[in-house]
Amino acid sequence: MEEIYLDKNENPFNIPDAIREKFIAYVREADFNRYPEKGLPSLISSLGKFTGLEADNIIAANGSDELLDILIKRANGDIVFSSPTFEMYSFYAKNYGYRSVDVPLKSDFSLDADEILKHKDAKLIVICSPNNPTGNLIDRESIKKVLDSGITTILDNAYYEFSGENYTDLVKKYHNLIILRTFSKAFSMAGMRVGYGMGSADLMADLKKLQAPFYMNIMSAKLAEIMIENYKLVEDNIKYIVNERERVYSELKDITYKSDANFLMLKKDLFDYMAERGIHIRKLPLVKDRSRITIGTREENDRVVSAIKDYMEE
Numbered sequence: 001m002e003e004i005y006l007d008k009n010e011n012p013f014n015i016p017d018a019i020r021e022k023f024i025a026y027v028r029e030a031d032f033n034r035y036p037e038k039g040l041p042s043l044i045s046s047l048g049k050f051t052g053l054e055a056d057n058i059i060a061a062n063g064s065d066e067l068l069d070i071l072i073k074r075a076n077g078d079i080v081f082s083s084p085t086f087e088m089y090s091f092y093a094k095n096y097g098y099r100s101v102d103v104p105l106k107s108d109f110s111l112d113a114d115e116i117l118k119h120k121d122a123k124l125i126v127i128c129s130p131n132n133p134t135g136n137l138i139d140r141e142s143i144k145k146v147l148d149s150g151i152t153t154i155l156d157n158a159y160y161e162f163s164g165e166n167y168t169d170l171v172k173k174y175h176n177l178i179i180l181r182t183f184s185k186a187f188s189m190a191g192m193r194v195g196y197g198m199g200s201a202d203l204m205a206d207l208k209k210l211q212a213p214f215y216m217n218i219m220s221a222k223l224a225e226i227m228i229e230n231y232k233l234v235e236d237n238i239k240y241i242v243n244e245r246e247r248v249y250s251e252l253k254d255i256t257y258k259s260d261a262n263f264l265m266l267k268k269d270l271f272d273y274m275a276e277r278g279i280h281i282r283k284l285p286l287v288k289d290r291s292r293i294t295i296g297t298r299e300e301n302d303r304v305v306s307a308i309k310d311y312m313e314e
């Protein structure tokens with residue numbers, strides 16, 4: 001029985017062949033002896049066009065993790081976030097010796113904006129939407145309520161492409177906002193480490209000062225650009241994954257939560273049960289009796305559905 005890995009919310013598809021060919025053509029000719037162009041203006045400009053923002057509203061980085069690191073380090077004080085959520089927020093807070101202030105999501109996984117706003121000395125607020133691991137989008141009105149506080153706020157939008165909800169219009173209105181996105185999920189590029197942020201020109205310029213001038217290698221930057229140029233191919237994979245997500249959810253409604261991302265949270269901890277069947281899913285040590293499963297290929301998802309149905313019948 002082949003082992004399958006549905007634990008890290010990776011894309012089940014490698015980069016499309018046509019893109020791989022273009023990338024290889026680039027690698028054949030690349031000047032590896034030279035430093036990248038300072039600030040990677042070509043990547044930044046292509047991200048600007050792609051998102052419909054100006055280049056000075058964009059920052060790129062070695063994975064969105066690098067931006068989380070820089071933003072949290074610079075906050076130099078209390079970091080507020082809402083559990084259950086992505087562990088890297090508390091990881092970096094702890095690294096720098098800052099206090100993590102957890103304002104848990106409500107029981108329906110919505111944001112408790114009023115409770116967040118009670119922490120007036122917070123230096124940074126992190127909102128994850130669609131949220132990992134619960135999978136739901138956070139309602140726009142509650143995000144705006146938090147942004148109205150003026151406190152620097154990260155909107156971690158790593159699963160944007162699977163959600164159909166675009167928050168970029170908020171960048172023009174709120175100077176304290178940075179939206180983070182990544183090439184690790186929808187773009188099949190987890191191994192290349194490319195992420196980007198969108199926010200006010202002032203905030204982006206501030207962050208760029210904290211970044212090394214040659215922050216990304218030329219291959220990662222180039223592949224990201226080729227991906228953007230061929231976004232149609234990326235979109236085909238996104239549609240496939242979203243269709244599969246809805247199919248798996250409808251098969252397993254009784255034991256999963258609805259999701260706007262490329263994973264489903266299970267209402268049970270099936271980590272060990274699935275591992276015995278060669279299916280590796282994510283254990284959620286901080287969330288009792290739950291686990292998380294990434295949407296894979298149709299064949300992988302069929303194995304998941306049949307294993308979980310067997311479990312429910314037992």
Ligand SMILES: *Cc1c(COP(=O)(O)O)cnc(C)c1O
Nearest residue numbers: 063064065086132158182184195
């Ligand atoms: C996967 C993920 C990221 C992506 O991080 P990268 O460093 O860009 O790979 C960011 N935020 C959340 C919530 C994620 O689940």
